[in-house]
Amino acid sequence: MNRSGIVKKVKWLDEKNDFTVIEMLDAHSNGLFTAVGKMGPQYLGHKLNMVGKEVANPRGTGKNFEVHHYEVHQPDTLEGIYLLLCSGLFEGISSRIARYLVDTYQYDTLSLLKRDINILLSVPGVGVQTFLKIRDSYQDADLRQQAMTRLRNDYKFTFSESLAILKSAPEDAMDILTKSPYSLYRRLSNKLNFVLFDRAIIGHGWSEKDPVRIREVLNHKLRSVSGEGHTLNSYAEILNGALEYLNIDRYLVEHELQFMIEKRWLYITDANQRHLIQSQWFYAAEKEIANRIRILMEMPAEKQLLFNSNDMRLRKLKASQLNAIKAPYSHKVSIITGGPGTGKTTLLKTLLALMEEQNLTVISVARTGKAAQRMREVTGRDAVTIHRALGPTEQPDEFVFNDINPLKVDVVVVDEMSMLETLIFRTLLRSMPSTARLIMIGDVNQIPSVQPGAVFRDLIASKTIPVYWLTENLRIKKENGQLPTPIRVANGILRGHLLDVPNDDEWSFFPTKKDAETKEKLVELVSELSLMGVTQEEMQVFTPTNKGPLGVERLNSIIKGCIHPHGKSHIELGDKIMQTVNDYTLDISNGDVGKVTSVFDNWEKAKRDSPVLVAKMGSRLIEYTKKDIYNLTLAYAISGHKSQGSEYSHAIIVIPDHYFSLMDRFWLYTLITRCKKKAYLFGNENVIKKIVKSRRSHERKTLLKEQMWRFLSITNEVHK
Known part of the structure; x- marks a missing residue:
């Protein structure tokens, strides 16, 4: 299904995954509709030609238009041109100046500005300083927009990836991308997906057998094992992994691997008769x-x-x-x-x-x-x-x-x-x-x-x-000489056994067959605890993954719906939130959890540096600006690693049917020992027994x- 519209209002934007909720003005009927999808930031007034489908609005009546593919075009209506000029893309253009330009030059406004920026001097009240500010901003925005369009359309990078590339080398990012792309990747390896980046570069004429590319693939294979917690891997696994990915002659890859060892970019060791290879950084x-x-x-x-x-x-x-x-x-x-x-x-x-x-x-x-x-x-x-x-x-x-x-x-x-x-x-x-x-x-x-x-x-x-x-x-309890049930269960897990203990006031196990049943029982428990007066600060849901039907993202949405049934999809008053990056200006750290205590009126229209909400983080009240809130996420459910260093009266552990590789006995032990009062375990008993047998995380190389x-x-x- 095709649909075109003018960006009227950006209602929500998640800069981390490009997900955007936009109020659109239909290009044909002039009616309003809501477009949702991975579109990244969009400026008011831009025309979007979209391909997608209508879906039910999860938080109300009516339907949204779910965007699968889109193209950005300059506005072709007077309202769109005016909105674009007022969007903040061009520093110095006020609503008064924008209105004068559109009223005077009509549909030719944007083309005239691009061809002869001096027409701004004809606007009453525009002096030399304002003119220079607008001129520089307009020209920079135009160049940036061209580069952004090329990165997104030609290379298929997301908005956040494109923005990271442009920020890394504002003056010559496109030149570096053309002449030395892998050096650019090394600067941004924590923000770019190597496989997608590599495909984009090969698609633009870079040789598959180029030595620089082969070395970067070898580095990528080492980085991949570090993503699993290892600081090294076997020589054979690195070589074979690179060969499988590159699909080129073996001697070419072996030659570059030896070259990297000779240059001491990589180190090889035979500790305990293991032929191991390690990056210079970890060595x-x-x-x-x-x-x-x-x-x-x-x-x-x-x-x-x-x-x-x-x-x-x-x-x-x-x-x-x-x-x-x-x-x-x-x-x-x-x-x-x-x-x-x-x-x-x-x-x-x-x-x-x-x-x-x-x-x-x-x-x-x-x-x-x-x-x-x-x-x-x-x-x-x-x-x-x-x-x-x-x-x-x-x-x-x-x-x-x-x-x-x-x-x-x-x-x-x-x-x-x-x-x-x-x-x-x-x-x-x-x-x-x-x-x-x-x-x-x-x-x-x-x-x-x-x-x-x-x-x-x-x-x-x-x-x-x-x-x-x-x-x-x-x-140890004085009345019976036993440890609390969660500690007994946790100690059993360390020995590779899931103890068969009855549910009591310290421990509850809810065996389920499928993820859908787990979700249903979890919702019942959270609702029941809330009715009993247990606060969100006193309970915490844990899950091993961010994605999937029982991942952090989905569970946060589900639990938020239990607590705020008429709430909005984004962060709002009363929400339990987590900081996702260190912010030394605000003096808050990645993993800090708090609660939104107030939200400013009309925050959606606020500028990036304007305060939009206040959250209680620990004993402190923190004022967040609009740009800061993109570093917040819902925290009703969190991952296992985010649990460390904390204790909760009620620790609720969710075990999905899949994602087995993310869990082992030490993961489960850690989460059960987070409880101060009672622990709850949900999941398929057979899956849990497999997890209890696994020692994966303690087998790091x-x-x-x-x-x-x-x-x-x-x-x-x-x-x-």
Whole structure:
């Protein structure tokens, strides 16, 4: 079905996936209709020729036009020309100037402006300064629009991808794309899909056998395994993966692979008789981590710690806690680990108090804002994200504090250590003075970091650092001597078993056959808890994937519909939200969760820098501008990794029939241990049993353990 219309109003735009909701003026009937689809930002007045179909409006009566394909054209109506000139695309053109131009030059307005911008001087009240501003803006916008059109129509990039390309090299992006496309990709590898980018480049005449392309494919294969958490892979898998993708002669690929090794862009090792290949970045990072820990352990501390065994606070500690609290008194670098209920929080609070009383400068850090916030809450002392502690700069990988300008601290305490990936841990170690102590605390059985590496697991497995295990559980019930049901279930999962325990006031298992049944039962539970007075802050739904019928996106929409049945599709008053990027201006971190407390009137018409809503994030009220809200997402349902560092009264875990590769026993263990009061598990029992047998996330390929052995002696100092 074909349909044409003029952009009248952009009602909603998700800049991350280009999804747009637009109020359109029908080009033929002049009636209004709503177009939805991946169209990216559109300027008022532009004419869109669209191909799609009519679909039911999910949040009301009537129908929307779902756009599958579209083309952008200059407006061909006076109303469209006026709207375009007023859209903000051209800085300096006010509604008064736009109206004068359209009334005077009618349908020739845009062509005349392009041919002779000096006609602006004929507009009453337009002086030299205004003219120059409009002229420069109009010419820049025209060039930008041409480049954007080519990127989207010829190369088939999305709006966000096209915008990233243009921003990366404002003056010569198209020239670089033509002459050195893969260098452009390397700048933007986190924003572009390699396969789609590569196809677009090949489609524009680049040789399939070009050495630069072959090397980039090899790099892509290494990046692919890092996406699974590995810092390296076998030589054979990288080579065969590249051969399968390229479909060219083997000797060409082998030649470039050897060339990259000779140039030390890649490193090859035979650790444990495994023929492994690693990028220069991860090779250097794991080697540097081991060396910097060696230096920390060998250099004497600047300030000595005196342990007072008669301190009254120590009498409240269990034997393993008391043993662990002595760690920083005996060692410059130490690890404390234990499961839920073993007293990590109590120990941390006591330890910080003891060290501060001896006039030590202590900094407490965690990987995420959520984990840092909880650290502050339970200890009553300041705690920050690692990025905040290091002092972010305009360059994403550069910090104020580094090996040249280290932190002014005596002790660094890292909580939720399992969340730290290779590169951020290397950066943290760089910022530490060699005289400082390092205390790492966490649960080694939790899922490892989102990014590549298994730092906490590898450090413990290397046996080169003293490890203190908290083995006594403080949550044993006095009435029956048993652990809470969720902890018993979680411990069973670690051993590869799904315990058959009855549902009680701490645990409920809802076995289902299909995703549709899971969704139905989930809706019933969320509605029931809400009626019981359980707030959204007290409950949290977890799922392994963003996509699919039980993914984050779909579940957020479903749960929002339960709580706000007459609500809108976008973020609104009362919604539970999550920050998706670090924003140091607002002092909020990726993963911070809050609630929308107020929404400004007519926010849809606001300018990008105008405030549109207020959200309570933790104990603070944050005012968001229109451009900032695109960094927010609904948080009724979140992924497993987003759960770390948090606890909820009601933890609700959803297991889809598919996406098995995203889940294992450690993923499920982590989510069950997020509950403070009760855990709920939904899913097919056979699927869950398979998950419980899987150890996938703890089988990451890394070389940190081997690097630790190169630089340090095995101590076998383990305290339980």
